[in-house]
Amino acid sequence: MSFLHRSLRCLSLMLLAGSALLNPMVSRGAEPAAVEKMVDPAIDATGPFCYLAYPNFNIGVMGVGKGSQVTFDGAIFAGGNEVAFFTGADHQPVMARQKLLLDDWLPVIRWGVKNAGVAYEFEAFAAPHDDNPLSNTTNFIRVTARNENDTPTRGMVTVANRFAVDDHRFGYMRQYPFSPSWKYEMLDDAMVRDGKIILLFPAGGTREAVAGKPYESPFSGADFHVSDRTEVGLITYDSMLEPGEKKTIEFKMPSFPVAADDAVQLAAIRESDYETKRRDTVATWRNLEDQGARLYVPEEKVAHAHRASLMYNWIAIWTSKVGDWAQGVNKTQYNWFWLRDGAWIVRNYDLWGFHQVAAKCLDHHLTFQKDNGNFQSQEGQTDGFGQTLYVLGQHALLTGDKAFARDMIPRFEKAIEWLKGARAEDPDHIMPATNMLDNEYVHGHLPGHNFWALAGVRTAVRTAMLVGDKKNTAAWRAEFDDFHRAFMEKLVKECGTDRPIPPSFETTGGQDWGNLLALFPSEALGPDDARVAATMKKMRAEKYAEGLMTYKGQLHHYVTVKATHNFLVRNEQEEVLRDFYAILLHMGSCHEMFEWETAPWGARDTGRNLPPHGWGSAMFNTLLRNMLVMERGGDGGLDGREIWLFNAVSPTWAKAGQRVAFERMPTEMGPVSAEMRFEEDGASVRIEASWRTWPTQLVLPIPYWAELESFQSDARQSRHEGDFIYLTPDASRVSLKWKLRNEIEPLSFVRAVELFKDEYARKFAEYRAAGHEASPVVAPTMQTAEEREKRWREVFSPAATGMAVGKTVEASTGKDTASRAVDGNAVDPQRSSWVTKKADWPATLKIDLGAETTVTRVQVVPDYLSEQTFRYKVETSVDGEKWGVIGDMRENKVRATDKGDLFEVKEPAAVRFVLLTQEGVAWGESAGFTEVRVFGK
Numbered sequence: 001m002s003f004l005h006r007s008l009r010c011l012s013l014m015l016l017a018g019s020a021l022l023n024p025m026v027s028r029g030a031e032p033a034a035v036e037k038m039v040d041p042a043i044d045a046t047g048p049f050c051y052l053a054y055p056n057f058n059i060g061v062m063g064v065g066k067g068s069q070v071t072f073d074g075a076i077f078a079g080g081n082e083v084a085f086f087t088g089a090d091h092q093p094v095m096a097r098q099k100l101l102l103d104d105w106l107p108v109i110r111w112g113v114k115n116a117g118v119a120y121e122f123e124a125f126a127a128p129h130d131d132n133p134l135s136n137t138t139n140f141i142r143v144t145a146r147n148e149n150d151t152p153t154r155g156m157v158t159v160a161n162r163f164a165v166d167d168h169r170f171g172y173m174r175q176y177p178f179s180p181s182w183k184y185e186m187l188d189d190a191m192v193r194d195g196k197i198i199l200l201f202p203a204g205g206t207r208e209a210v211a212g213k214p215y216e217s218p219f220s221g222a223d224f225h226v227s228d229r230t231e232v233g234l235i236t237y238d239s240m241l242e243p244g245e246k247k248t249i250e251f252k253m254p255s256f257p258v259a260a261d262d263a264v265q266l267a268a269i270r271e272s273d274y275e276t277k278r279r280d281t282v283a284t285w286r287n288l289e290d291q292g293a294r295l296y297v298p299e300e301k302v303a304h305a306h307r308a309s310l311m312y313n314w315i316a317i318w319t320s321k322v323g324d325w326a327q328g329v330n331k332t333q334y335n336w337f338w339l340r341d342g343a344w345i346v347r348n349y350d351l352w353g354f355h356q357v358a359a360k361c362l363d364h365h366l367t368f369q370k371d372n373g374n375f376q377s378q379e380g381q382t383d384g385f386g387q388t389l390y391v392l393g394q395h396a397l398l399t400g401d402k403a404f405a406r407d408m409i410p411r412f413e414k415a416i417e418w419l420k421g422a423r424a425e426d427p428d429h430i431m432p433a434t435n436m437l438d439n440e441y442v443h444g445h446l447p448g449h450n451f452w453a454l455a456g457v458r459t460a461v462r463t464a465m466l467v468g469d470k471k472n473t474a475a476w477r478a479e480f481d482d483f484h485r486a487f488m489e490k491l492v493k494e495c496g497t498d499r500p501i502p503p504s505f506e507t508t509g510g511q512d513w514g515n516l517l518a519l520f521p522s523e524a525l526g527p528d529d530a531r532v533a534a535t536m537k538k539m540r541a542e543k544y545a546e547g548l549m550t551y552k553g554q555l556h557h558y559v560t561v562k563a564t565h566n567f568l569v570r571n572e573q574e575e576v577l578r579d580f581y582a583i584l585l586h587m588g589s590c591h592e593m594f595e596w597e598t599a600p601w602g603a604r605d606t607g608r609n610l611p612p613h614g615w616g617s618a619m620f621n622t623l624l625r626n627m628l629v630m631e632r633g634g635d636g637g638l639d640g641r642e643i644w645l646f647n648a649v650s651p652t653w654a655k656a657g658q659r660v661a662f663e664r665m666p667t668e669m670g671p672v673s674a675e676m677r678f679e680e681d682g683a684s685v686r687i688e689a690s691w692r693t694w695p696t697q698l699v700l701p702i703p704y705w706a707e708l709e710s711f712q713s714d715a716r717q718s719r720h721e722g723d724f725i726y727l728t729p730d731a732s733r734v735s736l737k738w739k740l741r742n743e744i745e746p747l748s749f750v751r752a753v754e755l756f757k758d759e760y761a762r763k764f765a766e767y768r769a770a771g772h773e774a775s776p777v778v779a780p781t782m783q784t785a786e787e788r789e790k791r792w793r794e795v796f797s798p799a800a801t802g803m804a805v806g807k808t809v810e811a812s813t814g815k816d817t818a819s820r821a822v823d824g825n826a827v828d829p830q831r832s833s834w835v836t837k838k839a840d841w842p843a844t845l846k847i848d849l850g851a852e853t854t855v856t857r858v859q860v861v862p863d864y865l866s867e868q869t870f871r872y873k874v875e876t877s878v879d880g881e882k883w884g885v886i887g888d889m890r891e892n893k894v895r896a897t898d899k900g901d902l903f904e905v906k907e908p909a910a911v912r913f914v915l916l917t918q919e920g921v922a923w924g925e926s927a928g929f930t931e932v933r934v935f936g937k
Contacts, residue, residue, distance in 0.1 A: 036602035037775040041761045047098040049753045050589035053604040053777045054168045055097060056611055057109055057590055058315060058331040059126040062288075063133040065318035066255055067126065067331030069610070072097055072168050073779035074111050076124060076139055079173035080257045081198040082165065083141065084231065085122065086158040086782060088115040091211070093779035094122070098589045104300075105307035106285050107315055108278065109590065117149035118241065120157060126255065127277040129268045133319035136265065139253040140274050147241035155241045159251060160211075160231035161191055161199055164828075165780045170332040170610050171865060175256065177825045177832035178228040180796040184209070185218040189270075191233035196257035198233075200269060202249055205235035211782050225792035228827060231782050250274045288314065292353035293665040295624075296675075298658040299650065301584055301591075301749040306624055308591035309617035310352065313345050316614045317361065324363035329614040339368055339377040339384030340439075341615045343391040348618040350398040351625045353666050358395055359404070365391065369411060373418030379925075380436025383449040383514060389415055389456030390521065393463040397637075397668040400692045405467045412460040416476055419453065419483070429486040433506070437923055439513045441552075444506035448514010450487050451522035457483060458523075458636050465638075477638070484524070491531070498530035500538045511551050512543060513559065520565040520626070523636040527570045536566050545600035546756075547582025556596040557586055558616035561623050568626060568648060571723060573704040574747075576627065576648040581752040583620060593617055601763050603775040608865070628660070631668045633696070640696040641668055643729070645687070646676050651705045652748035656680045669693045682709075685734040698727040706738035795827060802859070802933035804914070808848040813840035821845055821916075826900070826931035829863040833928030836918055845916045847932060852878060852910040855936040858886060860916065861900035863928035868921045869895050870929075874903055876911040883915060890919055900931070908936070 039053045053072075060067025068078040074094040075084040085094040094113050102108035108125040121144045128137050145155035163178045164171065185192040186207050191199040207215040210224045210232055226232050239247050252272070258265050289307065297303050316328040316335070327342040328335050342365060349358040365388055368377045375388035389412060396405035423429045431449045440446050457480045464472040494505045501518060503510030516539075518525040518532050525532055543550050549560040564579040587593055593616030597609040627648040634640035646660065653660050661675035670692040677684050685700065698715075702708045702723050711720060715731035727734065768774070783791075794800055801824040811818035814836040821834040836843040855876060862870040874887035887903030914934055921927045 035767075035770075035772060036599045038601070038760075038764050038767045038772070039603050039605075039777055040774040041757065041764050043097065043777055044757055044760075048100065048589040049585075049757075050098045051586045051604060052588055052594060052598070052606065052611065053097070053775070054606070055099070055588040055590070055592065056168060056170075056332070057099060057588075057592060058312075058612060059107055059109060059124055059139060060255075060315050060331050061126050061128050061133075061137050062284075062314045062317050063319045063325065064128065064137055065134075065335070066137075066173075067315065067335075068139050068253075068255060069170060069173065069332055070099070070109050070111075070124060072777075074099075074113070074122060075165075075780075076141065076253060077164070077169050077173065078139065078253060078255050080175040080196075080255075081193070081253070082162050082169070083139075083199060083251070083253055084160050084162060084165075084780070085120075085143070086160065087113060087118070087120050088156055089154070091158055091782050093781050094120070095777075095779040096122070097777065101304075101308060101311075101590050102282070104304035104591070105311055106282055107311055108281065114148070117147065117153055118155045119146045119148050120144070120155075121146070125278060125281050127272070127281050129265065129272075134321075136258065137255045138269055138272065138277075139255060140272075140277055141251040141253060142248060142274060143251070144246055144248045145237075145239070145241065146246035147243055150243050152240055152242050154238065155247065156236060156238045157249070158234055158236040159199075159201065159205075160234045160782070161193070162231050163228040165229060166827075167780050168608075168610065170608065171828070172333060172830040173331075173335075174828060174831045177820070177823065177828045180221045180227065180792070180824070182221050182226075183218060184221070184226070184232060186215045186233055190260075191235075192260050193233075193257070195260055197254065197260055197266065198257045200252040201235050202251075204249075205237045208234040208236070210234070210785075210788065212785060222792075225785075225788040227788065227791045227796055229783060229791060230788050285311065285314075288354075288357075291356065292349075294663040295628075296659060296661040296663075298653050298655070298660070299749060302624070305584060305587060305591040306621060309593070309621045310354075312592060312612045312617040313348065313614045314357070316345075317357075320364060324367070325357075325360045326364045327361045327614075330610075330612055332610050333608070334613070334615075337364065337377060338381070339365065339375060339388050340381060343384075343387035344615055344622065345618040347391045347394050348622050348625075350395050350666060351622060353664055353671075355395070355399050355401075355666070362392060362395055366411065369414065370418075372421075373414035373416075374422075375415060378436070378438075380434045381438065382431055382434055382436075383439075383446070383452045385415065385419070385431075386449070386452030386454065386456030390452065390459045393456070393459030394668075396463050396466055397459070398666045400466075400670070402467050405463045408463055409467070409469060409472060412463065412476070413472065416457060416460060416479055419457065420479060423483065423486070428490045430483070430490055440503040440510045440515075442504040442507045442510025444504035445490070446504055446514055447491070447501050448503070448517055451514060451517040451524050454480070454484060454487065454524050455522040455636070458638060462637050487524070495531050498534055500535040501531050512539065512549070513562070516559070516562040516566065518566070519569040523632075532566055532570070536563065536570075539563050546586070547578060547752075548586060550600065551596045553599070554596045555586070555598050555600055557583065557593045558595070558613065558619045561616075561619035564623055565626065568623070568630075569632070571647075571701055573648045573701065577650055577747050580623065580627070580648070580650075581747055581749055583623075584749050585752040585756055588612075593620060601760070605775070625665070628662055629665055629667060629672060629674065632699070637668060641693075642697050642699055643667060643669060643672065643695045644699045644701065645674055646685070646703075647701055649676065649703045650747055651703075651744055652746060652751075654678045654683070654703065654705070669695050681739065682735070682737040685736065687732050687734075689729070691729060695729045698729055698731055700725040700727065700734065702736075702738070705741055705744040707741055708736065708738050710737045711735060796824065801826075801931075802935045803849060803853065804847050804932055804934040807850060810846045810848070812844045813837070814843065818845060821929050821932050822847060824931075826861045826933070827898070829865045829928060829930045833863050833930045835926055835928045838920075838925045838927075841918060841920055841927075843918045845918075845929070845932070846880070847914040847916075847934070849912050849914070849934065852912050853936050854908050855911050855914070855934055856905050856908045857902060857935040858905070858914060859900050859902045859931075859933040859935070860887070860929065861898070861931040861933070862896040863930055864896040864898045864900075866921075866924070866928065867895055868924060868927065869893060870918070870927060871920045872916060872918045872929075875915040875917070876905075877913040877915065878911055880913045893922075900933075 096111035567575040592612030594611040672689040715727040875883040
C-alpha cells in the first residue's frame with residue numbers, strides 16, 4: 001500500500017487508496033466483502049467537526065462510581081431512567097449530534113436544536129448532594145427556548161421519561177430490570193415510578209401519562225401498554241415568545257432513583273440551586289487543573305483536547321469501599337479497573353504534574369498484589385505485572401518522593417521473586433505464556449508482556465537506586481540483565497535481526513498491540529533497531545486506514561498512539577504529526593476518543609463500544625507530553641538520562657509571534673519549564689529547570705520542516721550534529737536561525753478535517769452511485785399508541801412471555817439470579833439473566849410449572865448482547881426423573897440473537913418440569929440466559 005500522492009501528504013487520511021486497507025475482521029476466502037455502510041456527509045455541513053456519527057458523552061462526579069450518558073441525540077441516560085427531549089407541537093425529537101463542553105473542557109455539556117425559528121439550548125452537568133463519594137448525585141439540566149424570529153412565536157418543549165432505548169445506549173448501565181407491572185404517579189414537581197422519584201420538574205407544564213393521554217391519577221404500565229421503550233410521564237412547557245425573548249426551565253434527575261419517602265435526600269435535591277451547583281462544579285474542576293503543569297500551544301484543538309482528556313480521566317475515577325481511588329476508563333462499559341489501563345492513566349497524571357491524584361490511585365493498584373508477589377487484576381493479563389512496577393516506580397522518579405520509594409521496596413522484592421520463579425519454570429526463561437484472549441487476542445509468549453516486565457524491573461532497579469538500596473539495586477539489576485538476555489535470545493530466534501515483531505512468538509495472527517512497545521515505554525530496543533523499522537513498515541503498509549491503526553480490520557483510536565511513539569523515538573517527526581492529527585481528526589466535538597469497532601470509510605459508528613475512552617485520552621496526553629519533553633537514553637535510566645525538548649513541532653505552530661510552551665512539567669530529573677517562541681527566520685528557546693539530578697545532556701531536535709543555518713546558546717557546551725542540537729544541562733537560552741524547507745505540507749487539524757471531508761464525500765458519491773442508501777443518523781422518535789400496543793403485545797403480554805413466568809426454579813449454581821430466567825423480561829440481558837461461571841459448568845436450571853401441562857414450544861433466549869455462542873440442551877419431564885430432549889444446542893456454532901432459539905415439541909404431551917443444561921460458550925468465563933419461555937395449551 002502507498003499513501004496518496006505526496007502533494008496530499010495528509011496526516012488526516014493516510015489515504016491509503018483501495019480496499020486492501022480495509023482488512024476484514026474475518027477471512028471470507030473468495031466471498032465478496034460486504035459493502036460498508038456510509039453516512040451522508042451532510043452531517044458535517046455545519047457546527048464543530050465530530051468524526052463519530054453517534055458520539056456519546058459522560059457526565060458525573062470525580063470519585064463517584066456511577067455517571068450518566070449524554071446520548072448521541074441529546075437524551076440523558078442514567079441507568080435507572082432516561083430523560084428525552086422533544087420540541088414543537090409536532091414533538092420533534094431532539095437530534096443534536098455535535099455538542100460542546102463549557103470552555104471546551106469542563107464537564108458541563110451543551111447542545112441545541114432549532115424548530116420553527118425557535119432555538120432550544122440544553123445544558124447538563126452532574127453534582128453531588130454532599131461530600132460522601134459513595135452517595136447519590138444529581139444531573140442538573142437546563143433548557144432555554146429563544147425566539148429568533150421577527151414575530152411572536154410559540155416555543156414548546158416536552159420532557160419525557162423512558163426506561164431505556166436500544167440505540168447507542170450502554171445497556172449494562174441499567175441498574176435493575178424493567179418491569180411491566182410498575183406503578184406510575186405524577187406529583188406536582190416529580191415523576192414517581194415504582195415508589196421512586198426519577199425526575200423533578202418545575203411547575204407550569206402540562207402533564208401526560210403517555211403521549212396523548214392527559215395525566216389524571218396514578219396508573220400501571222398495563223393501563224397504557226408502557227414498555228421499556230415507552231415515553232411516560234411527559235411534561236410540556238408551552239409559551240408564546242416575543243422576538244428575542246427567551247425562557248428557561250430547569251430539571252433535576254437523580255443518578256439513582258430516590259425513594260419517594262426519603263425526605264432527607266429529596267429535600268437536598270429540591271433545595272439545590274442550579275447556578276450554585278454549576279458554579280461549585282466549575283470551581284472544583286478549575287482548582288484541580290491548577291495543580292498540574294501548564295500547556296500553551298497556538299492550535300485550539302490541541303489545547304482543548306489536552307484539557308478535555310484530563311477531565312475524561314478524572315471523571316472516570318471512583319472511590320472504593322476502603323477510600324482509595326480506582327481508576328476506571330469511562331462511566332459506561334469500561335466503568336471498571338484494569339491494571340493495564342490504570343497504569344497508563346495514572347502515569348499520565350504524574351507526567352502532567354497531578355501527583356496527588358496519582359498517589360491516591362496507586363493505593364488501589366497495590367491491592368492487586370497477590371500473595372505470591374504477582375500483580376494481577378484479570379486472569380492471564382500478565383502485562384499487569386510489569387505495568388504496575390513501572391507506574392509505581394515512575395511515581396517515585398517523577399516526584400522524587402523517596403519515602404514513597406522506600407515503601408515500594410518490599411512490594412518490589414515480592415514481585416521480583418515471583419518473576420524469578422515464573423521465569424525459572426518457563427522454557428525460554430521469559431514471562432510465561434498466556435491464553436488470555438484480549439488486546440493481542442492470541443495465545444503464547446507475548447512480546448508486549450515481556451516489554452512491560454522489562455520496563456517494570458528496570459524501573460524497580462532505578463527506584464532502589466533512588467533510595468540508595470545497594471543490595472536490591474545489584475540483585476534486581478542482575479535479574480534484569482538475565483531477563484533481557486533471555487528475551488533477546490527469544491527475539492532473535494523468532495524475528496532474526498530485521499524481521500517485524502509479531503503479537504505472539506509462537507502463534508500466528510493476533511492483533512498488533514504490545515509488540516509496538518519496543519521503544520516506548522519499554523526501551524528494550526534502540527531506535528535504530530531494524531526489527532522496529534520492519535514492524536513500523538508493516539504497520540504502515542497493512543494496518544493503517546484513515547490515518548489510524550486498525551484492529552481486526554476496524555479503526556482503533558489509541559493503538560495508534562502506541563505506533564506513533566515508535567516514530568517519535570526514531571525522530572520521524574513528520575510521521576508523528578500525521579498520526580497526531582489523525583488522532584485529533586477522529587475525536588468528537590467534545591474531544592473524546594473512542595476505542596474501535598468502526599470500519600474505515602464506513603458509517604463512523606462504534607456500535608456498543610461507546611466513547612469517551614479514558615485509556616485513549618491518557619495515551620493522547622502522554623504522546624503530547626513526549627512531543628514536548630521526553631526522557632531518553634542511559635540504558636533506560638540505569639546510566640543517567642537525557643532530556644529531549646520540542647521533539648515534534650507542527651508547522652502550523654511555527655508562525656512568527658506564536659509560541660509553544662509548558663510550565664512545571666515533571667521529568668525523572670526534576671520539573672522543567674520551556675518555551676519555543678517563533679520568529680520570521682527562526683525561534684528562541686527558553687529553559688528553566690529545577691533538576692534534582694542533572695541530565696547527561698539536553699537534546700533539541702531540529703524541526704523537520706526547517707533547515708538550520710546557525711544557533712547560539714548560553715550552555716557551557718553545545719554542538720550541532722546531524723538533526724540535533726546537544727546542550728549541557730545548564731542551558732537556559734537557545735537562539736535558532738533557520739530557513740523553511742520547500743514543499744512542506746502545512747499539517748494542521750483544520751487541514752486534516754478538510755481533506756477528510758473531501759475524501760469521504762468522494763467515496764460517498766461512489767457509494768450512492770452504486771445504488772446504496774445512506775445509513776441514517778436519527779433520534780429515537782416518540783412512540784405512538786399503536787407502537788406501544790404492538791411492543792406490549794409482542795414482548796410483555798402473557799401470550800408473549802409464556803406460562804413459566806414466576807414459576808419455581810432450582811439451579812445448580814447462580815442461585816441468586818436463577819429467578820431472572822423466568823421473570824418475563826427477555827429484553828434486558830444485562831440485568832435479567834441467570835448467570836453462571838465457567839468453573840461451575842455444566843450448570844442446570846430446572847423449572848417447575850406447578851402442574852402437568854401440555855407443552856408445545858420452548859424458547860430459550862441467551863444473553864445475546866454478549867455476542868457469545870452458547871452450547872446447551874433443553875429437556876422436559878413429567879416426574880423430574882425421566883427426561884426427554886426437545887432441543888440440543890451442544891454443537892452450536894452460531895452466536896445468540898435477541899430472537900433466541902425456539903424448540904417445537906413434535907408430539908406435545910403433558911409435562912411438569914423443564915430442564916436447561918448449560919455446557920459452555922465459545923470463550924469467556926461466564927454465561928447468561930435471559931429468559932426461558934414455555935408455551936402450551
